[in-house]
Amino acid sequence: MDLYSQKRRWKLLLLIFALSIGAISLVYTNYLVSMMAESERRNAELWAFSTKLKSEVDDEHFLDFLTDVQNKYAQIPAILADSEDKILAYKELDSTKTNNPNDKSRTYDPLYFREQLEVMKDQHPPINIKIATGEQLFVYYKDSQLLTSLKYYPYRQLSGITVFLILAYLAFSSSRRSEQNQVWVGMAKETAHQLGTPISSIMAWIEILKEKYGHKDAELLDEMENDVMRLEIIAERFSKIGSAPVLEKHNVKEVVRNFINYLEKRITKKIKFEVNGDSIEAELSVPLFEWVIENLCKNAVNAIGTNEGKISLNVSQNKTHVYIDVTDTGTGIPKSKFETVFQPGYTTRKRGWGLGLSLTRRIVENYHKGQVFVKDSELGKGTTFRVILNAGKKVA
Structure with a gap:
């Protein structure tokens, strides 16, 4: 196998190795994302179930307990709505905004909550709950910021690594080419220098041969002289490497x-x-x-x-x-x-x-x-x- 084919094979193997690492990273991250998604679904169900219980009990202490459960263990962005998409309650959304026109302490922004509801509908199917009055309610939720970040993390990570590797490869290649050029130029000029003395010597010997045997082997000596002149041209070629001709x-x-x-x-x-x-x-x-x-x-x-x-x-x-x-x-x-x-x-x-x-x-x-x-x-x-x-x- 020639040198170029060997280099290409190693590059291919390194590319396959890098792609394998990337694929393993994506698979493992997707596994973590799926596990976290299941956990957030359970949190949404917990919020839905506790909301249902709050509508059915009158015990003040139990209601406080359910509220505490919702605040501590169901920490995901969620909205409670009726069958006509009227927003009844929400959690883990922008705390500076409200859907209640009577709440003067925060900014009234119903459009924001409508947009959030549409996002939640697109991301996950709702959780249905039926309260004591017989009314059908729906809990909508979306991925937490942590889960969203985790979904896109491997792609950002791989993009960063790819950019770094490309820049490193270009820098390494440029440095290697520069070193190769210096070696090549040095060898070329040294070759031209080393050829100079024997070429001059051979030219002198040809002149001596012409004086002694020129009338007998003129054509042969002319061709020898042509070859020596070709050597001079070759030496000149090498001497020009590395400088603008x-x-x-x-x-x-x-x-x-x-x-x-x-x-x-x-x-x-x-x-x-x-x-x-x-x-x-x-x-x-x-x-x-x-x-x-x-x-x-x-x-x-x-x-x-x-x-x-x-x-x-x-x-x-x-x-x-x-x-x-x-x-x-x-x-x-x-x-x-x-x-x-x-x-x-x-x-x-x-x-x-x-x-x-x-x-x-x-x-x-x-x-x-x-x-x-x-x-x-x-x-x-x-x-x-x-x-x-x-x-x-x-x-x-």
Whole structure:
């Protein structure tokens, strides 16, 4: 399993673990809510029963006892109403308001009590009581503030935890990317520095060989010199990592053609190259842009493998953008992997690092302010990658 797949699997496992904790929290909280709801229903029934008893007895001490029971043990918001919804009594509602127009000590607000009655009707079925006179009364009640808070607590808690985890993940990812960038830039610049001395030395040896054997092996020495020049370009590429490159106007098709002329001599003859399209200018860092084309072409070569195939590069434009399409006749990419192939560490090769396409996207998007993506792919038939750059002008 490649590094990217391992990371994705661990992320999935952590997500499942977090969801499991959330689900357990919700289930347990709902259990507590149901237990408290049953308790409040019993309190409402207690208030209803004691109200019924108060209408049937005349003993003053017993009436005081029933009132004390209602005040101490039936502490839930409730309303006693008749069959026509006339409010006869209420408890645990706003103590500053009253439904009695004769009560001058509090604010008379019948609308408030009507609204509370409707809320109670929506929340719970009423408790019916029949008093001594034969009249049918109804006790309505609603959830206490504690029960209401408990119902929504796990959702608020999970929302807070989710926001915290997202912020922590973003901060950690940003910090990790910053560290990775520093390591990457440091290694790249050190590599460029280390390559400098042997490249200069090899160039000197080639000049000596030209003086001694140039008339016999001129073509061979020229190709050796081309390879050393390519090493110089590679060293220059690494030296530019981490710093903003200088972009200059270049003929995109010419840059692509020059690189293909170098590459096609160094891979299997079973693969044919084709460069088509218009001569168009765009602002490029040629060493870095050649790296993009190199990575896309090498990816195409690996997709074709040991079979015969073709790699086509087509340059086109509209009013605002230049398009470079790299099409191969390789194995193709599943649609589900169109984005995954650009992730660091993702590779289908046994000895691959999975950095080529990730680096390609970095160069195009960060340094050239463009885009690169899988335009189209079909398993067994091939793939087209598209690079989009800001357009210059068409070259005559």
